[in-house]
Amino acid sequence: MRLLIAGLFSVFLAAAPPSAKDCLSCHDIDLAKFAATKHGSMACTDCHSSITSLPHADKPAPVKCATCHEDQVKAYGKSVHGVAKQNGMTDAATCASCHGPAHAILGAGDPGSKVAKQNLADTCGACHSNPDFLTKHKIPFAKPVEAYRLSVHGREVAKGNAGAASCSDCHGSHDILASRDPKAKVNRANVAETCGLCHGDVQSAYADSVHGLAVKRGSKDSPTCTGCHGEHSILAPSEPGSLVNAARVSTMTCGRCHGDERLNTRYGFGDKVPAYQDSFHGLSVRGGGKSAANCASCHGVHNILPSADVRSTVNPANLSQTCGKCHPGAGTKLASAPIHVRTATITEHISVRWIRLAYLVLIPLTIGFMLVHNFLDWLAKLRRGPHHGGTHEGFPRMNPTFRITHALVIVSFVSLVVTGFALKFPEAGWVKLFQSFDPTSSLRGVVHRIAAVIMMAGTVFHFIHLAVSKRDRVILVELLPSWQDAKDIFNMLRFNLGLIQDRPTFGMFGYAEKMEYWAFMWGTVVMAVTGVLLWAENWSLRHFPKWVLDAATAAHWYEAILATLSILVWHWYLVIFDPDVYPMDLAWLNGKASADHMRETRPEYYRKTLEKRETGSDNS
Known part of the structure; x- marks a missing residue:
């Protein structure tokens, strides 16, 4: 009887599966660490079910995760990773690639798990941040994991925000499909629903929008969430x-x-x-x-x-x-x-069209005339040489009040040109220099408006000065255009072409100065009126039709071009590049012009001025 019991007991022991301690006789496994894993409560043979006795075969059957995880394994088999594995891609992701070694698998909620939300970027990045892997398999997306880490989602996950999106939230986990697959969570037809899992209110609004409805109809051109926000590199709108x-x-x-x-x-x-x-x-x-x-x-x-x-x-x-x-x-x-x-x-609007057409005719004709006139004058003076002698005698030309007004115009005009064209050509290289310390262009706008006020104030000051000063008021009479100015223009062109011998002479002001003065006054009025309308746009829009502001914008722009070119071509030639005054007429600075130049070009005015000075009637 005892022998029978002993025999039966030995048979029972032989049939019992090997225990963990039995396995440790050959396999170096830390049971304490294994006990802390997701599978720590399981016996070795629960996974290695083909091993029923010891010693076992040299190569036991592979572990079948599907025994416990049937749904996950089925999903993996249909996924982009599973299909790639079945097609012979030896380095395609497997269960162990994502979850870790078999004896160290941790639950997704464990901070040490490879599939924990905060670790997923590193896990996916093992392949998708590997340039050799991406090149080998011709994966076109450049650094998706790196982009995700810098995104608003990646940064929130890194902070420990459990609600922020990780790789699996958008792509899925075991059921990851290629984006071209209609069932993929990141297929363009499904992206809005995927994003809507976290952004429900946004998804509802988008679904009813012109873009959302177009995507629903199958349009491949209409943007989805990723079309506007980007894919992996999504940033907050404030960034x-x-x-x-x-x-x-x-x-x-x-x-x-x-x-x-x-x-x-x-x-x-x-x-x-x-x-x-x-x-x-x-x-x-x-x-x-x-x-x-x-x-x-x-x-x-x-x-x-x-x-x-x-x-x-x-x-x-x-x-x-x-x-x-x-x-x-x-x-x-x-x-x-x-x-x-x-x-x-x-x-x-028709008003804008006529303003544009008028300036497109006026600007080329005006600047063209100035260029031809100045070029002929320059060539003629180069041939004969400048008429001033070796003396540096000065002739009174601008008293302090006029110089103050002129200084206001210089400062404001240059400021207006720079800040105005900076608005019109924001991508220009020289504008980028200003944007380095004024990135929002707010300072540009402030400077432009201050300069406009200075320009208008200077002009008003000029006319107040003329109204108050009887002696200086004479310039208005002297600056009035006359038929003689037209004759002088014609004769000056003939003289510079060598058709006549006698050079035309002028009074206190010649036709060049008259043209510039009245053009400046006209331009100042145009720029001031249109500028104020645009500056006070809310008031303007409440009281005038929109086309008034459109017309003001057009006039302001084209007048700015005309004024700037006129100063560069006409005024700078008169006071800088004219050989008779080169390198500069300093009347704007010290109030005195070259006596030789005045004597040559304005002999009668020069003589009368000297007589007044000798009799003491000239207080300039």
């Missing part, structure tokens, strides 16, 4: 590098599609993007301004609707409220006029 940052959204995001010539041909977007870019809003944003309206300011963000939709923020019935956010009371005027108007198109 300068974000694709939806206020300074970039119009150019880098909306403009990328709506300014594309092929998409424009397909969908008829029109010239809205270039029209916006050339508008004050667009120029300000291009120059770094953050307060000017961008596309999203008017059209909305995720809830963009066609303008014909009564819910749209740009529906005519809603423009008063939309535009009124920045321009109180201006909505009624704006609603009755085209918004995105580009110069030289059928949408521009």
